[in-house]
Amino acid sequence: MNKKEILDKFSADPQRYYNVNLFEDQGFERKSCKTCNRYFWTLDANRDKCPDHSDDTYSFIGEPPTSKRFDYTQSWKEVESFFVKNNHTSINRYPVVCRWRDDLYFTIASIVDFQRVMGSKVTFEFPANPLVVPQTCLRFKDLENVGVTGRHFSSFCMIGQHSIPNESGYWKDECVNLDFNLLTQQFGIDKKEITFVEDVWEGGGSFGSSLEYFVRGLELGNAVFTEFQGDLSDYKTLDQRIIDMGAGLERFAWITMGTPTAYDCCFGPITEKLIQDAGIDANSSVLVPYFTEIAKNLELYDDLSQVRKNAIKSTGLSDEQINRIITPLEGIYLIIDHIRTLIFAISDGALPSNVGGGYNLRIMLRRIVSTMDRLKLKFDLDEIIDIQIDYLKNTYPELEDTRDDVKEIISIEAGRYDSSKQRMQKIVSKLDKEPSVTDLIRLYESDGVTPEYLKEMKVISEIPSTFYAKLSDLHQSKKQKEQLTLPLEGIPDTELLFYGDDPREFSAKVLKVFDNFVVLDKTGFYARGGGQEPDHGKIAECDIVDITKHGNIVVHEIKGEIPKEGETVSCVVDSTRRDGITKNHTSTHIINTSARSVLGSWVWQHSAFKEADHARLDITHHSALTDEDVLKIEQAANGIIESAIPVKIENFDRGTAEQKYGFRIYQGGVVPVKSVRIVSIGDLDIEACGGTHVANTSDVEQIKITRTKRIQDGVVRIEFVSGDGAKEFVKKKQVDSENKEKEEKLREQEKERRLEQRQLAKERIPVIAKSLLECKQGSVTVDDITMELAESGKANFCYSTSDNYDDVFHIGLGETLCKTDPKLVYCGLFEQGEKVRVIVYAGEDISKEKSAGEIVKSISQILGGAGGGSPKFAQGGGTDKSKKEDAIKNAKSMIIQ
Ligand SMILES: [Zn+2]
Numbered sequence: 001m002n003k004k005e006i007l008d009k010f011s012a013d014p015q016r017y018y019n020v021n022l023f024e025d026q027g028f029e030r031k032s033c034k035t036c037n038r039y040f041w042t043l044d045a046n047r048d049k050c051p052d053h054s055d056d057t058y059s060f061i062g063e064p065p066t067s068k069r070f071d072y073t074q075s076w077k078e079v080e081s082f083f084v085k086n087n088h089t090s091i092n093r094y095p096v097v098c099r100w101r102d103d104l105y106f107t108i109a110s111i112v113d114f115q116r117v118m119g120s121k122v123t124f125e126f127p128a129n130p131l132v133v134p135q136t137c138l139r140f141k142d143l144e145n146v147g148v149t150g151r152h153f154s155s156f157c158m159i160g161q162h163s164i165p166n167e168s169g170y171w172k173d174e175c176v177n178l179d180f181n182l183l184t185q186q187f188g189i190d191k192k193e194i195t196f197v198e199d200v201w202e203g204g205g206s207f208g209s210s211l212e213y214f215v216r217g218l219e220l221g222n223a224v225f226t227e228f229q230g231d232l233s234d235y236k237t238l239d240q241r242i243i244d245m246g247a248g249l250e251r252f253a254w255i256t257m258g259t260p261t262a263y264d265c266c267f268g269p270i271t272e273k274l275i276q277d278a279g280i281d282a283n284s285s286v287l288v289p290y291f292t293e294i295a296k297n298l299e300l301y302d303d304l305s306q307v308r309k310n311a312i313k314s315t316g317l318s319d320e321q322i323n324r325i326i327t328p329l330e331g332i333y334l335i336i337d338h339i340r341t342l343i344f345a346i347s348d349g350a351l352p353s354n355v356g357g358g359y360n361l362r363i364m365l366r367r368i369v370s371t372m373d374r375l376k377l378k379f380d381l382d383e384i385i386d387i388q389i390d391y392l393k394n395t396y397p398e399l400e401d402t403r404d405d406v407k408e409i410i411s412i413e414a415g416r417y418d419s420s421k422q423r424m425q426k427i428v429s430k431l432d433k434e435p436s437v438t439d440l441i442r443l444y445e446s447d448g449v450t451p452e453y454l455k456e457m458k459v460i461s462e463i464p465s466t467f468y469a470k471l472s473d474l475h476q477s478k479k480q481k482e483q484l485t486l487p488l489e490g491i492p493d494t495e496l497l498f499y500g501d502d503p504r505e506f507s508a509k510v511l512k513v514f515d516n517f518v519v520l521d522k523t524g525f526y527a528r529g530g531g532q533e534p535d536h537g538k539i540a541e542c543d544i545v546d547i548t549k550h551g552n553i554v555v556h557e558i559k560g561e562i563p564k565e566g567e568t569v570s571c572v573v574d575s576t577r578r579d580g581i582t583k584n585h586t587s588t589h590i591i592n593t594s595a596r597s598v599l600g601s602w603v604w605q606h607s608a609f610k611e612a613d614h615a616r617l618d619i620t621h622h623s624a625l626t627d628e629d630v631l632k633i634e635q636a637a638n639g640i641i642e643s644a645i646p647v648k649i650e651n652f653d654r655g656t657a658e659q660k661y662g663f664r665i666y667q668g669g670v671v672p673v674k675s676v677r678i679v680s681i682g683d684l685d686i687e688a689c690g691g692t693h694v695a696n697t698s699d700v701e702q703i704k705i706t707r708t709k710r711i712q713d714g715v716v717r718i719e720f721v722s723g724d725g726a727k728e729f730v731k732k733k734q735v736d737s738e739n740k741e742k743e744e745k746l747r748e749q750e751k752e753r754r755l756e757q758r759q760l761a762k763e764r765i766p767v768i769a770k771s772l773l774e775c776k777q778g779s780v781t782v783d784d785i786t787m788e789l790a791e792s793g794k795a796n797f798c799y800s801t802s803d804n805y806d807d808v809f810h811i812g813l814g815e816t817l818c819k820t821d822p823k824l825v826y827c828g829l830f831e832q833g834e835k836v837r838v839i840v841y842a843g844e845d846i847s848k849e850k851s852a853g854e855i856v857k858s859i860s861q862i863l864g865g866a867g868g869g870s871p872k873f874a875q876g877g878g879t880d881k882s883k884k885e886d887a888i889k890n891a892k893s894m895i896i897q
């Protein structure tokens with residue numbers, strides 16, 4: 001089933017699908033476009049083409065169709081007051097980070113706010129009916145258009161008008177009536193200017209008709225009536241029909257202001273300020289014709305550079321005008337747009353990184369910085385953020401709370417980009433041909449080289465229009481969960497005792513046995529889930545190996561003699577293990593909130609793991625933690641324990657919980673059930689969580705952070721212990737430090753002893769020399785000094801490698817010995833700090849054949865160092881302490897063979 005087929009079918013029966021009361025009442029005429037045959041509805045007798053093909057397309061630029069002028073902020077106020085006046089509830093925007101859907105990183109449409117995915121089914125949860133919402137939406141597909149086309153944004157406000165037809169909501173007639181009155185009454189647009197175009201929508205197994213409404217070729221909104229499910233040959237009406245009217249607020253502002261681009265009227269005072277700072281003559285009369293041409297050409301060509309070329313040609317702009325006015329303006333629009341998107345994303349807890357949705361944010365930040373570099377614009381990012389938040393908070397007051405956090409993250413990320421540039425320069429200098437799109441993606445992915453940078457370096461002339469779409473595709477898909485199929489058909493849900501009285505001993509009936517798996521009618525064993533490890537214990541005589549949950553059925557994997565189906569078995573939970581895990585689970589929540597208060601609002605749980613004797617929490621954070629960060633987090637966590645705060649567990653309807661506590665509750669990810677279990681530690685930490693928890697934070701006793709580590713870009717791991725584990729950790733640390741102290745003391749003592757020894761040795765030089773010289777053949781050792789005589793009687797060798805002696809001793813003894821024995825070579829080796837030093841003396845006679853200098857050179861080489869001196873006295877050394885004996889052997893072989 002494709003859209004064209006549905007449209008053909010619906011347009012063949014306009015009476016049923018499209019003809020609303022308004023068209024009858026006002027006398028709208030249904031026509032078929034002379035160019036494309038599309039059907040549309042109009043009050044203008046002369047109009048014979050659809051908005052895409054009309055001559056008045058984009059003629060509002062420079063000449064708006066209404067005398068009212070509303071900027072972005074005022075436009076929302078007008079829309080809101082109109083719908084509220086007409087019995088709609090105005091609700092606050094939902095976060096742009098889509099925490100309630102695990103198939104989306106960012107909120108891409110207002111209807112997404114109310115969609116909840118359960119299995120393969122999408123259900124709708126409306127906090128009010130009918131309602132209107134100013135939903136900020138993020139879309140990264142058309143990034144290269146942003147700033148250039150006059151109407152593409154990386155984030156925009158979708159006016160969401162939503163209704164379920166029932167006693168409080170309405171259906172098609174009322175919807176189109178309201179949209180018509182909004183345009184004519186509230187915005188003062190002549191009704192002849194409004195064209196409704198017949199269209200359809202389909203997705204997720206359902207479909208319906210839709211009416212797009214245009215004014216002078218600009219699509220302002222699209223009212224989608226999600227009505228049917230099935231396929232075209234056989235479909236039926238949905239139980240839950242939905243009106244999904246989405247309109248671009250930016251376009252509402254633009255159509256009333258008639259500025260050259262939508263950017264000029266949607267960002268507030270920042271645009272004017274940056275244009276002035278950059279010294280651009282923006283009042284130039286070239287802008288209206290240029291951007292009108294851009295808008296018209298966009299309908300005709302896919303290739304943006306072609307669009308731009310055509311617009312330049314037909315408005316006759318010179319290169320000088322392009323370089324002085326158009327190019328810097330495009331850059332300014334891009335910078336403002338991208339910063340606005342980052343403000344929303346960072347405020348809602350997303351961080352730029354190289355994974356997942358963070359990737360798009362990093363791209364945008366790098367585009368901002370490289371655009372400023374390329375155009376030599378020196379803007380103060382903090383100032384841009386301030387002015388934008390000051391303007392945006394008229395509609396979104398919550399942005400005030402994260403003003404400083406946004407600045408901090410953007411400044412860190414911009415700094416990182418600057419420092420990576422040198423590396424990029426090197427990589428670029430090695431390129432020998434113009435890179436393809438695939439090359440560009442590889443350069444970005446593995447080396448962080450942005451195409452903007454390549455354009456700046458004149459490696460490429462244009463950024464290929466498919467680059468960002470391809471890149472974003474690469475990072476859009478999310479992990480697929482693998483689901484084991486087990487023979488569980490017909491088995492009722494397992495009663496979960498740990499959510500009730502939590503008995504540690506209970507009996508249960510065996511409902512199903514397969515392989516080593518057992519399903520009971522009720523269980524007190526916690527199944528692996530939410531990062532919490534499963535309980536251990538016994539089912540009858542069997543030990544539990546693992547426990548998993550499949551839907552609402554708990555499956556126990558056991559070993560031993562497996563019980564039979566129908567049997568009643570007695571079960572015992574390993575209580576010590578469970579208590580350890582439970583303390584660690586509550587600790588995870590405590591550390592999460594502590595980290596957020598110490599580090600910043602961007603901290604979210606990324607994932608968590610809780611075992612009996614250790615646990616870890618991975619949080620989103622931009623840098624590795626410093627020792628000070630860790631200390632502060634640990635102190636904050638233990639402060640929460642000392643405050644003895646009750647841990648409250650309540651069940652809520654999901655929608656109620658979201659409205660009451662916001663989306664911070666989804667720390668552990670999406671909750672795929674209608675009722676959520678909310679675990680709150682006072683108002684410090686409120687999370688949707690299915691785990692086991694202590695009753696009061698004081699039960700945790702103590703938390704110790706054992707280690708932290710940056711495990712991926714934007715994610716930091718905190719490993720910790722709590723309860724008895726923390727006490728043991730503290731004890732072990734105490735013992736470790738005591739041992740260390742003892743060792744240190746022993747080392748000190750040894751050092752002192754050696755010093756004393758060396759002092760004493762010097763006084764004994766004459767005595768030692770006398771004893772050594774008494775040796776008349778063979779060898780003798782006195783106080784670790786050895787004298788060896790050559791059999792030939794031509795040379796004597798005396799040496800020591802003992803660390804009891806120092807340089808003063810060796811010099812003294814060597815000199816004394818060699819004076820008395822002219823055939824003697826003396827060699828002293830000793831350690832001094834990280835080095836081994838060598839001192840060699842040679843007697844008068846032998847020095848003529850075996851120079852002390854030569855011997856030291858040879859020894860030092862073996863020790864991995866160098867040395868030298870005169871024939872009679874030389875010194876040197878090296879760093880390889882393991883080669884001391886080798887060195888002596890070598891010296892000996894040089895003298896007495
Ligand atoms: Zn047409």
Ligand SMILES: [Zn+2]
Binds near residue numbers: 589687688
């Ligand atoms: Zn939890």
